[in-house]
Amino acid sequence: MSLFIYNSLGRTKEKFEPLHPGIVTMYVCGPTVYGHAHLGHAKSYVSFDVVVRWLRHSGYRVKHVQNITDVGHLTDDADEGEDKISKQARLEKTDPMEISQFYTRSFYEDMDRLEVQRPNIAPNAAGHIPEQIDLIEQLIKTGHAYAVNGNVYFSVESFPEYGKLSGRTDQEALQSGARVEVRSEKRHLSDFALWKKAEEGHLMKWSSPWSIGYPGWHLECSAMSMKYLGETIDIHGGGMENKFPHHDCEIAQSESVTGKPYVRFWMHNNMVTVNGIKMGKSLKNFVNLKDLFNIFDPIVIRFFILQSHYRSQLDFSDGAIRASQSGLEKLQETYKRLVTAPTYSGHLPYEELTKVKLTLQTLEFDKKIKEALNDDFNTPIAISVIFEFIKNVNSVLDEHGKLQEQTAYSAITFLETYAGEVLGILKSREGLMATEGRYGGKIIDEVMNVLLDLRAEARKNKDFALSDKIRDQLLEAGIEIKDTKEGASWSKKSAT
């Protein structure tokens, strides 16, 4: 069974084979660190995290590079020429470096909580100025770039394929709607900056052969991708909004220098809307992850994201997340039930054996879920397979109250592999058994066992007043009791 990936370059699903057998080189556009991460970051990085996890699960060594953009892109508002990080630094009356460090840490905090595995290499743009200057020099030398007044521009006309990713290939047509050209030092309106001379008061600047200034917006990805992964990489991921101009510019810069394909597979994830509307700074509807995590468990957000396909727009709403939360709880509960279910060795009576074997036949589920993930990382389908599976697990446990050892083992393995290792939506066994954290989960477990024993005894003596009192009071304390065939169990009720 082969993996097929939708390649934005060509807009079709293509069979994926890495350039070098066994090793996948992958670059994902990272965040600009001038503010806390929001829901859009979550969607992007959770999606690509599953890509990495699935490739690794499939046996590849994945070399995953994700940049940190700490050289701010230019802002478009009144503070002309000032970049985002400089601006934020001025607002916060501090050093740009401090800003980018602060938000870099904040970013990883949030990603960690979302169970996003960290990249192998996380290079930052400010730390790779020489590499970027070097790339510009090569572009000038080969006639693809020119310097004017301390600025350097890439000459779009020198790269006939410019725009091939986004489909914006006809540069003349693109210009036709534009206003009569303001006298520009650029040779062509579509030419883009590789190096900008720093204006008065610009905080982040470096010396270069052309001026004291800073690199253009698109350069860092090309420079760092080629430095750490080579001239041609297997996968480059990013948000759809970056197709043009960012990714098209990357292609132009890189391929002009190397003469080789820059990226074999371009993957673009789609955007988040909030209650049906684009999430945008101007609309003031950015959903900050730190705020969101106060309301919902980060793993619920992760699950919510993976319930839709990475190439689809995802609409965020309170109701939708709540629905996901209920669904995920069911999955977690079933896993817990499975892990704690009594098992027995030996054989089942014939009719039970056939039933259990048929219903918990994991091979079939294994095949289905592999097919889904190999089909352009179709996580919604993968999740639906997991739900079918847990329904069968519950069904068998409802009927028998116990599982044959081998069945239990393969069922647990199935969940831990796909829901856990690949999708990252399963809480660890320890996390399920105890209340999280440092407050002595183990002790609480033991106290709960005492309470549950007492209640079981009360029920046995038909002292329902007492047993209900225990149940009701625990519920008030946020602990829910469930009576199943395998005995009573408890779980923390979700906050909402």
Added chain:
RNA sequence: GGCGAAGUGGCCGAGUGGUUAGGCAGAGGUCUGCAAAACCUUGUACAGCGGUUCGAGUCCGCUCUUCGCCUCCA
């Protein structure tokens, strides 16, 4: 204006030429001392209008609507 995506049952959200997506919510039932949970049953949805086809949410055309990008943005 240019480039692109999409309109699916109460909600979210897959799929795609003929067979159940899945989750949440709802209804009925089983189980239970009661409840919760779980399980079983239940929903004949694919924007509208034409066309292709033995057969279309699924392909084609038109219409309507929504959304994204073209300016920093995941």
